[in-house]
Amino acid sequence: MRDFDDTMVVSHFLRAGAVLSLLFIAAGVILLFVRNGGDGYTLSQITSYSYSQAHSIDSKNMPLSMILPGIFDLDGIYFIALGLWLLIFTSVSVVVVRLVWFSQQKDIKFVIMTLIVLFNLFFAMIVVPSII
């Protein structure tokens, strides 16, 4: 078992990440309503369920490089996008925190295992998108 402080670090990481991302997501939804849409689509297009309509606004058409300009533009879609990525990175950051612990304790076995998990995560984020 880890000592108390270590567990608290993870705890705070997770809670803060979840809250922060939810704030961005909620702000994004409000902006969508206030500005009647976002990213060049009207609100009714964005809220459509039908595949043909919704397909053009799915995450494939929201490049990460557009998130920052979108935020400065007060674009609701990119606030939501940032919120969703914050959620993903919250989980990743916990693994990174653990990597630091294990390397401080010189626990080579667990450092290697944590590195494999991180490798899988980055494989999914960087390698897979380039082949699909």
Next chain:
Amino acid sequence: MLSLIFTLIKFLTIISAGIIAGFIGSLTGLGGGTILVPLLTLFYGVPVIFATGASLVSTIATSDGSASAYTREKIANVNLSISLEIATTAGAIVGSLVAIYIYAHSLSWIIYIVFGIVLLFSLIPTIRKIAFETPKFVPPDWTTKFFKLSGSYYDERLKKRIDYHGVRWYLGEVIMFFAGFFSGLLGIGSGALKVLGMDWALNLPMKVTTTTSNFMIGITAATSSSIYWYAGFIQPFIAASTAIGVLIGAYFGAKVLIKVTNKDIRWIFFSLLMFLGLDMIFTGFNKINIYIVNVDFQFFLAVGISIVLIFLLYVLMKKGYLGVEEK
């Protein structure tokens, strides 16, 4: 103006689906996604591709939210979760890639049927979880020491510290791969499968399996989410509304769970889950023009079967035929 009001209502209806899913998911311990996907596809007409994408996102949100509470209680085993996450993340990658293949070839009926079957099987560990039995003693093997699978936690109910150790790590790893696979394929946390794996293969106490599984769900779902993102399975509006809804629902579900003393109430939700699972399977077959029953009758058949089966399970459990004792 009128269209804005309609859109607002639409937004509130998806949020409410999220709240229902989060609430039931946290009461039954199945997690929001398993209920969200059938709700959105069967009753809201959301394409399954976006339902799974939205579900995956809300799965991370709930896992991160509740994992922080669990680590605070120090029941979840961090060492254990790291070594098992190797398999769950690898499984999640394979599962997401299979999902991409399935949607690219218009084979979404497979998703419906597999989802239904996984949902029905997920009920097994969930129902068993009612009985908080401690596992039978199995002597430690080489993996116990190598992967540091032992630990202890304080049990509030028994008012004592419980020491435990896991065995057969390799077997757990195999099951975790499949848990990750289904998580990536169906956009769910597949917490039930993770619990089943740790309970059956690693022989760990239920308290440790459920908390550790919750911890692992976030990282598994993060892996498949990023693939889902690039594949375009995440529709921002649907994902945003469900994530908010599921978190609200899960919050209240956890509050209610503490107050509910009569665990029998959960059987109502089990029958609802069984209905959703059956309805998903029927819908999947309908998509390839195999009509097990008339479409109009399908709903009632699914309701009927689930009521009968749940009643049977309940009676069997009360009489002790399932090998678990209700506490």
